[in-house]
Amino acid sequence: YSDRSELHVKKNLIVKTLLATILATNILAIGSNVSAAQIKKRVRLGGKNRFETAVEISKEFERGDKIQNVLICSNMAWADAMSSSPLSAYKNAPILLTEKNKLTPETKQRLKEMKSVKNIIILGGEGIISNKVFLELKAMKFNVERIGGKDRYETNLKMMNKIPNNIYGPKPKIVNGMDFNQVLSLALDAKMPQPDGTIFINPIFLVQPNATKE
Numbered sequence: 001y002s003d004r005s006e007l008h009v010k011k012n013l014i015v016k017t018l019l020a021t022i023l024a025t026n027i028l029a030i031g032s033n034v035s036a037a038q039i040k041k042r043v044r045l046g047g048k049n050r051f052e053t054a055v056e057i058s059k060e061f062e063r064g065d066k067i068q069n070v071l072i073c074s075n076m077a078w079a080d081a082m083s084s085s086p087l088s089a090y091k092n093a094p095i096l097l098t099e100k101n102k103l104t105p106e107t108k109q110r111l112k113e114m115k116s117v118k119n120i121i122i123l124g125g126e127g128i129i130s131n132k133v134f135l136e137l138k139a140m141k142f143n144v145e146r147i148g149g150k151d152r153y154e155t156n157l158k159m160m161n162k163i164p165n166n167i168y169g170p171k172p173k174i175v176n177g178m179d180f181n182q183v184l185s186l187a188l189d190a191k192m193p194q195p196d197g198t199i200f201i202n203p204i205f206l207v208q209p210n211a212t213k214e
Contacts, residue, residue: 177208
């Protein structure tokens, strides 16, 4: 399960989706653009597995603007999911999960329900999400793009390159790409709304473990 603030900001659900990638039945986090002090009341969102949990979270994105983009991530690739937090914030795109060689039924059904969605972005190379899933999504008449590299670091860099540099926030994160807890903690403030309505996105860059010691 996950906690959700009842403040009217749908993008505070990004981190919850990321956690759903690796926890089989529940997730726990507060949103990316509210502080703990601001949270007055919380409710639980969840399903019987990580796929259903991601589906339930995606429904919260529909409280505001229509969703046109969805990110699809492997249910086993925590690094791709967590480091996609900035891209999710930038695209206003919920993250749904899939298995490697077939589009998970829960995710497929949810995509059918989301009538406004036009674009699907698959995160990870074919070793993580196969071309079978790509073709299955194409057959559903979506515009499908894959962002993938030879490893998690290259995939992460390609994701961050999709975000315009001029909206990069003042808190870019450079993080050990093998440390789950570190990546999770730094994914919490990917989006920085400003008083004047400007939105900044704090990128997350994964690096090799030794690189963070230099």
